[in-house]
Structures are given as structure tokens and as C-alpha cells.
Amino acid sequence: MSKPDAPTGIRLGPEQRLAWLRLIRSENVGPVTFRALINRFGSAQAALEALPSLAQRGGSTRSVRVASAEAAEAEMAQAERLGARFVCVGEPDYPAALRAADAPPPVLAIMGDASVLNRPTVAVVGARNASLAGIKFARHIAAELGRAGFVVVSGVARGIDAAAHDASLETGTIGVFAGGLDRPYPRENRPLMRRIVDDGGCLVSEMPFGWEPRAIDFPRRNRVVAGLSLGLLVVEAASRSGSLISARLAAEMGRLVFAVPGSPLDPRAGGTNQLLKDGSLLVTEASDMIEALRPMDGRLEHRPGLEVEEPEEVAMAATATDDEREGIIEALGPTPVAIDDLIEHTGAAPGAVHLTLLELDLAGRLERHSGGRVSLLF
Structure with missing residues (x-):
């Protein structure tokens, strides 16, 4: 078997790593939501600051739990005591095969x-x-x-x-x-x-x-x-x-x-x-x-979408008007539907649909299914 290529990637700084761990440990943030947040806001820290307002617009009736810096630091200390460490997607030690999968875990303890x-x-x-x-x-x-x-x-x-x-x-x-x-x-x-x-x-x-x-x-x-x-x-x-x-x-x-x-x-x-x-x-x-x-040969094609190197400025995706948000939520139900079908049915801009789904996700009102389908939780 041929020798695999040397791992590539950029390591996060301590503050970035802490923010990534806080974000993935926050309420209702899974791998898909994490990627959407990073792609929209450009950094984990900016996404953390936006979580409460996003969840509120998604219909949450209480404050979403955002993992504190103290909790993340305590978890990092626990990992160090056990001889473990955290690796983030896109860093050199993050497994290339897993990175090539849809919605890989943003942070792995190793x-x-x-x-x-x-x-x-x-x-x-x-x-x-x-x-x-x-x-x-x-x-x-x-x-x-x-x-x-x-x-x-x-x-x-x-x-x-x-x-x-x-x-x-x-x-x-x-x-x-x-x-x-x-x-x-x-x-x-x-x-x-x-x-x-x-x-x-x-x-x-x-x-x-x-x-x-x-x-x-x-x-x-x-x-x-x-x-x-x-x-x-x-x-x-x-x-x-x-x-x-x-x-x-x-x-x-x-x-x-x-x-x-x-x-x-x-x-x-x-x-x-x-x-x-x-x-x-x-x-x-x-x-x-x-x-x-x-x-x-031990290599899988990398799928772009989430990079370790967080850009300093990211063009904000389209916002959703109240009417668009209402129409998107009305089109959703307990039966999973494809996001592309949702965009076509509502006529809303793709950015507005993805933003509304992100808000619903953070409010605990959305369920994600295989094949990129979504349904509304009642």
C-alpha cells in the first residue's frame, strides 16, 4: 500500500479552540448547525454572540444555553489530566476520511x-x-x-x-x-x-x-x-x-x-x-x-464548507423577512422534506431559507434527517 499524503491543515490558536469547543457544547448546536454558524458569521466567537437572538427568532420561549468559557476551560483541563486533547476539523491531526464525510464532528477528543x-x-x-x-x-x-x-x-x-x-x-x-x-x-x-x-x-x-x-x-x-x-x-x-x-x-x-x-x-x-x-x-x-x-489508497476527496482558518470578514447571507419566515415555517411539518424543495415551494431566497432553518434548529424546533432533509418538531 502506498504511503498516504502527509496531513495538511492549519492549527487553531488557543482562543479559537476555546470558542470552537464552547460553540459545539452550546444547546442545540450539532455538526450541521455548527458549520452553518461558522459559514454565516465567520468565527466561532461571533456565532456564540449571535446564538441568543437566533434562537429567539426561531421561536424559543427561553434563553438558549451558551457554553461558558469557564466550562470549556474545565473540560480542556480534564482532557489534559487524562492525557487527551482536542482536535478540530481542518487541523492536521483531524482524520481526513472523517473530514470528507457530510457534517463531520467539528471537535474530537483524542x-x-x-x-x-x-x-x-x-x-x-x-x-x-x-x-x-x-x-x-x-x-x-x-x-x-x-x-x-x-x-x-x-x-x-x-x-x-x-x-x-x-x-x-x-x-x-x-x-x-x-x-x-x-x-x-x-x-x-x-x-x-x-x-x-x-x-x-x-x-x-x-x-x-x-x-x-x-x-x-x-x-x-x-x-x-x-x-x-x-x-x-x-x-x-x-x-x-x-x-x-x-x-x-x-x-x-x-x-x-x-x-x-x-x-x-x-x-x-x-x-x-x-x-x-x-x-x-x-x-x-x-x-x-x-x-x-x-x-x-487511503485518500478521500475533501468536501469544502468548513475551514479551520476563520476569515476576518464574511459577507452576511440574506436575511429573512417576517413574511418569508412565516411561509417557510408553514411549509414545514412532521414529514421530512428536502431543503431544495422547500426553497422551490416557498420562492424564498436560499439564504433566507437556510437562516430560518438555523433559527429553528437553535430554538429546538427542527429535526435534521439523512439526505439533507428537515422536519418541524411540534
Whole structure:
């Protein structure tokens, strides 16, 4: 495998990094909203100052919570105590593959050797209650991928995840948390997580320090797992497994999706067999993946839209009149619609539509869906 290009980018200054952390930790600010705010206001600090008025125009009946400088500084201190640090999208250490995904996390907490994040990476995921055969295969495939030059990424869960991490410790592995880096889950995998860091891999999370993982946080973690990888392999998965969410997210990002066939009599193979029926690539040995992944050569095209170097002045996007705002909100409902369709239906300027959606988002009244669709929360 050819050596990947050296990471490029510009590092944020201390004040910029603090403002970025404050902005992403503020109420109702997710990756899509963060990017929209930076693109509109030109800097995280200017966006922080605008949050209250934007949320109010979006219909919020109370003051939006803006993360304080003291809270962000305390989180940075906590990270330093644990030997972790924050990397922002566009900086040299930020993983190029994840940056190329739609709406990447603006800020990642990283513990360990960040250089593995910019090597060719493959995700290996599967059932927590994996069979012995599934665990054995996951270990074998992860070890073979590592020897072929790939870093293995997974979600540090029980079963297949743990087996894949353990087998790739010597060649490089990345564990993605659903909670804060100081809240490892599950507890029995803590020794494995320590070994990942000690053996030259790394642990990453987009969630705040102190955040206990909830059920709704695991799909978000799965999105990072998929975004970090060139391709994603599902070893075992039941028909309703969370690993299928990872596979769907990977496919939406344009990553290759692989699956291992299993016995029709084993419910842990129901999801993987369905993936194969739906067109995923069949894997019975590591060469099936290596041959498909090699042409990608560890590089993904960068999608512009959010840069680390914040411009000093940014031309303000169009504002929305009260009539335009009312028409846009009236056109929205509980059924997701494409933003382009919303622009065409209302006849409003694209800038006015995007601004209104931003206001609704910050007011907690908007839900964003895959494919750039949006719906109104009632």
C-alpha cells in the first residue's frame, strides 16, 4: 500500500479552540448547525454572540444555553489530566476520511497516537453476543487487515468489536466512544481500551467529558466509526442490530460495505445475510476486502464548507423577512422534506431559507434527517 499524503491543515490558536469547543457544547448546536454558524458569521466567537437572538427568532420561549468559557476551560483541563486533547476539523491531526464525510464532528477528543487517524482505516463491527466462530473470524480478519497496512476501527463494544481491536493492537486500532473519554463503556473493556492507547492506537469521541453514554448516543458513535473508514465489515448482526445502522451510514457516505455470510439458522446472521441480499460485498477472507480497498489508497476527496482558518470578514447571507419566515415555517411539518424543495415551494431566497432553518434548529424546533432533509418538531 502506498504511503498516504502527509496531513495538511492549519492549527487553531488557543482562543479559537476555546470558542470552537464552547460553540459545539452550546444547546442545540450539532455538526450541521455548527458549520452553518461558522459559514454565516465567520468565527466561532461571533456565532456564540449571535446564538441568543437566533434562537429567539426561531421561536424559543427561553434563553438558549451558551457554553461558558469557564466550562470549556474545565473540560480542556480534564482532557489534559487524562492525557487527551482536542482536535478540530481542518487541523492536521483531524482524520481526513472523517473530514470528507457530510457534517463531520467539528471537535474530537483524542487520547493516544493521533497519527493512526490518517492511515488507511477499515471498520470491523458486529454482534455483542457474538458466537465463538464469529469472534474467531473477526480476530483473523482484523489481524490480516493490519498486516496489509490498514488500521482497524470499531466501537470498543463487547463481542466482535473487542475481538477486532484486540487482534489489531500491534498494527494500529482506533476505538470510538459513545460517551466522554472519561466514561468508558462497557466497563469490562477498560483494560482493552488502556492497551489500545499504550500500544500506539487511539481512542476518540465527539461527546463531552463526563457524558454517560445513552442508547441514543450509539448511532452517533456508529456514524464516526463509518466516517473514519474506507470500508466497513459486518461480521455478525441480527436483523435489528445496531451494526446495520453502521452499515447504512457507511453506504450513505459512499464507503464500501462488506458482510460475512452465516447460517440461516443462526439469528446472529440474519442482518449480515440481508446485507448481502441488498448488495453488500461478500467476505470469506481478508483478500476479498483488501482487493476492493486498495484502489482507494487511503485518500478521500475533501468536501469544502468548513475551514479551520476563520476569515476576518464574511459577507452576511440574506436575511429573512417576517413574511418569508412565516411561509417557510408553514411549509414545514412532521414529514421530512428536502431543503431544495422547500426553497422551490416557498420562492424564498436560499439564504433566507437556510437562516430560518438555523433559527429553528437553535430554538429546538427542527429535526435534521439523512439526505439533507428537515422536519418541524411540534
